[in-house]
Amino acid sequence: MSVLVNKNSRIIVQGYTGKEGTFHAEQMIEYGTNVVGGVTPGKGGELHLGRPVFNTVADAVQKAGADTSVIFVPPAFAADAIMEAADAGIKVIICITEGIPVQDMVKAKAYLEKRDCRLVGPNCPGVITPDEAKCGIMPGFIHRKGTIGIVSRSGTLTYEAVDQVTKAGLGQSTCIGIGGDPIVGTTTKEAVELLMNDPETEGIVMIGEIGGTMEADAARYIKEFGTKPVVGFIAGQTAPKGRTMGHAGAIIGGKDDTAAAKMKIMEECGILVVNSPATIGETMLKALKK
């Protein structure tokens, strides 16, 4: 098992022939991911990276049996690309694009509510199930197949956690980068829930940051339904109030947004909260040995 993506996923790349799309699609294919084609409007019928290009996502679903899409479309067109994928019947939509206008995402999110699909991202590194499918921009080589699920709002900080988990002798079931924007398709709680219900996952690393209530929501879920050890870290313990720290969603508004407030709630809900991002791997290892 694993969640969201695996070796049987039939994956397309939207924005396939663009610079970013080409670069990362190539890496995904090299990793062994089952990329069945891509979408670039106006280039349908061509062959790119040895795979067919389609004009529309609907074509890709119909002709290549696509069920998963990874989006590398520029910000101005990305919300539209998400809705197109949903309309075509794609089940797992992973949007890597950073910088999508918030009001575009408000609309796209509402559009998705009425459809049977899941969005991960935007502004995220993607989703990887080691040795099966790499759907995003993460470096494949730091991952090992294993039993730890990772959920994170960040890119490189996720790699840090992955690397520590790998070096602790553990591996990952699935790593889900949920994204750093104010509106994301899959929340921390939803990602944790997927991993909690995955029989292959034995422990969960949950990495959050300042801003919003996603970590607190996830913590309350874990308190009630958690069956596996969860190690948590919140980035931004030293962040000043009212400033956006890189990610559009990383801003401390009210007092519940702070790292300290989130860490307190997480601890109260039984999560093993680490103060230092350098101790994520070892804390998980200890927790599993208990």
Add this chain to the structure above:
Amino acid sequence: MNLHEYQGKALLKSYGVAIQEGILAQSVDEAIAAYEQMRGRTGSDVAIVKAQIHAGGRGKGGGIKLAKNLEEVKTHAGNILGMMLKTPQTPGGLDGPGKLVRKVLIAEDAYAPDFNACKEFYVSILMDRQRKCNVIVYSTEGGMDIEEVAEHTPHLLHKEYIDPTLGLQPFQARKVAFNLGLEGTAIKEMVKFITSLYNAFVGADASLFEINPCLKTGDGRIIAVDSKVVLDDNALYRHPELADQRDTDEEDPTEVEAKSYGLNYVQLSGNVGCMVNGAGLAMATMDIIKLSGGEPANFLDVGGTADAKRVENAFRIILRDDRVKAILINIFGGIVRCDRVAQGVVDAYNNIGNIHVPIIVRLQGTNADLAKKIIDDSGLEVYSAIALQEAADLVKKVLS
């Protein structure tokens, strides 16, 4: 991106929102001319001189003054223009250095003629992250600090959530008017105010509108006396006319400069500078500096391409702050190859020359071993690390 009050009001007015009128002035002479023009228009001798800076609470710091005649306009404009205005929201608060006032708005007295018949409300629009839709927040407690209202009298704070696919509905605008206790013509006025305000919010891709106070005049008109407008940076490409209104004078000059190099930088006040790829890891690095006994001097995300030029620019910016006693570079190479970053660090170091603070370089990920060798062989006084904990220990060591 933040707008000044006068810019925000012009935006609101272009969508049909009634505002307290005003004329911008950048000198005392311009203030006099503005006053005379305003007096000609309103027939009133009274005007308000309002400092234009990107911070709220201006009245508390003496940045908003009522002038009863031309002499008082001269005095107040003279005092306010060029002053370092301190408010609870300027850097460092009331004890900080304040912000230089470069412009004033000469505004009409919106409360005339019957001050006692006026009523102040609070209206704001923002995106609710939990519900993933826009929300209109409003209260009868206008003119006050809304965070106080939320804490002490939450029942006086109302919210109206807007369906993303349908937009604001007329009944919702009416609800706002009735919940604010309005009667007579003011009801219709408030419906018009809320409707056009919401159109402006969506039309301009704003992330925050705060109208405090929103005023009901003696004769039942509803007008915006102040405006705080924050625009969504990601959507500015759709609004070049608004993007042009960015006032970089109001922003930290170093942060503006960093942005021009493609660096995402926020100045803090600690003693350990840092340079990191990725926002989440950058925040985590600040945290680890603190845990190692230091205080972060900045947030700095070099982004996906940490080449020599960027590293050099980042170095120069960090080194300008003489509180910085050490620098921690933390790069997790995914697509970025660590050996290239290491070479960038060495080149930048040599280009700048005479770097007087210890530098700790932690490179992990693609080609990390090669990178460590480049740093170690460079002969520079640079500490290299691969594991994050090692880097943390080195920070502790150089600070002691």
